[in-house]
Amino acid sequence: MIQTVTRPIAPATAMSATLVVARRALLKFVRTPALVGMGIVQSALFLFSFRYVFGGAIHAGASTYVAYLVPGYVATIVLFTGGGIAVAVADDRVEGFTDRLLSLPIPRYSIVMGRALADFATNAWAIVATAAFGFLFGFRLGGSIPDGLAALGLCLVFGLVFTVVFIVIGLLAPNAQAAQGMSMIAFVLAFMSSTYVPAGTMPGWLQPFAQNQPATVTINAVRALFEGGPAFHDLWQAALWCAGIFAVFLAISMNLYRKATA
Amino acid sequence: MTTVPLIEARDLTIRFGKVKALDDLDLTAPAGKVLAILGPNGAGKTTFVRAVSTLLRPTGGTLQVLGKDVSREPVAVRRDIGLAGQSAAVEPTMTGRENLEMTARLFGHPRDGARRAASIVIERLSLGDVADRRCSTYSGGQRRRLDLGASLVGAPRLLLLDEPTTGLDPISRREVWDSVRDLVAAGTDVLLTTHYLDEANELADHVIVIDHGHTVAAGTLSDLKASSGRDVIEVAVNDPSQLEAVGHILERVTSNPPRLDHNGRRASAPTAGGAKDLAIVIRTLDDTSVMVDEIGVRRPTLDEVFLTLTNAYVQNGSSR
16 A cells, blocks of 8 residues: 655745745755855855956055955945856746745745845855955955954855845846846946945946945945944935845845746 | 645736736646646746746746645645755765755755655655765766755655656666655646656656647546547558558548658558558559558557647647
8 A cells, every 4th residue: 555645734934935945046056166165266266366466556545455345345245246146036937846845835035035044144154254354365454353244244245135136137038048147237336336446436427326326335334344444324325225235126126026937 | 635736827817928827827736646747848837836936926827736725825735735846955065964965854844854855755766876976976876866855855745847767778767666656646736748648658647748738638647638639540561662652642541641760670650440451452552563561550659649739739829
């Protein structure tokens, strides 16, 4: 006599569905050594190049270039690694995994939340690793340790917000390659910001954007926290941007999952 | 026994922009049977399965699964179904067991229940040898069977299989068929789509042929053969170079275009005249130098029925 599977008594709760979806995405990441390793190598190489190759030619005001560079670089690391998120989301859709999830009796938003939770964790890993390279390349805290931790916390928040943006890109892209390409748009935010050079050195027509866009205000806040300077003004601007982007893109991503295009 | 049909579609329409993938489709599938949706590529089979699995919302008409409306009660429908799609949705970096436990958790099983469900499914689908290996090492057939298993861990009432053996080699196809038959024996209702007639023949009790988003025919396989297939006169010859000549004779007698199979050295044509036509063909062949190996009237094959049904539809449709 073959044993038969019993029907579950109740559908999965949103919490457990979110955790299961997140666990799978994390396992996929951790078990693909190329993903774990390459992200770190790439971010270390970039940081190394800016610190030691370009850095000598850049004057960043009063502070040393390494003190100027590292906060912005750590804060915006998600703009470089986010392409991987978009690719994973597009792959899931093309390969039928998203269909499987959508055919299961779980809340739609747990699919987005699970994905975002996993990417929040992988991004946290990238932030910590990149910050470690920053210290290795000569960065030092100017402020208190709690301020430094607050700065890292803001980096994590910024990472989470843009995770949802990259999920939307992955859902809009017809396939993984397109998702990778479309993710390049994030470079606009990464480079036309105060990450590498002070926005004030850019031409006048570019300044309104470069000074006020979400990456710049977040970087300014992170930099102020790391240096121990006053961060309040930049912080609330960053908070506003982050809350706005998160709300809008979360709504878009949920709507896209609901439509379930394949 | 319940009298609620497995699936009931009334004027079901699904539109993508201007294209109607399903066009006023009507269909009733009895419960307790294996139902095959048969149709050529692009007929609307996958769209139909996606509608049944609540992945697509009907643009018009109604669709009920086990008495529940997919538009009004999608969550209730999702509890009743298990979907195994065309692309095997298993996670390659996880083991087979991990994949099954994950899906079981999403169906609502608690941790230990998920473990138990996964073990049972592994045994039932004979995946024990590979269950603890990562799925990236699986063969195509093993992946497909695991995907089948993932749709089973929630003990769905209705299993949806979208082209379950497309792209598999003959041995893997047999394996998947055997698994499906076991499930049916254990009491799961199955809806499968296929464009392989032998697959419908192997697995299904009830067949619905769709083409261009419409139902073209429905019934048991033998019903279909009886209703839409005309008898076929078939002649096997010794010398393939004589096939053309035989084809001409068949065409003259039956007034139907013959099919010539050069490898099998056979010519055939549908006939309305049965034995009378056969007698004429035999007499005519007698007056030629054709060496006949075999000659006779037979019932049409499924392939022939299928071609007749779908071609008839194309011709009707274009003459409108």
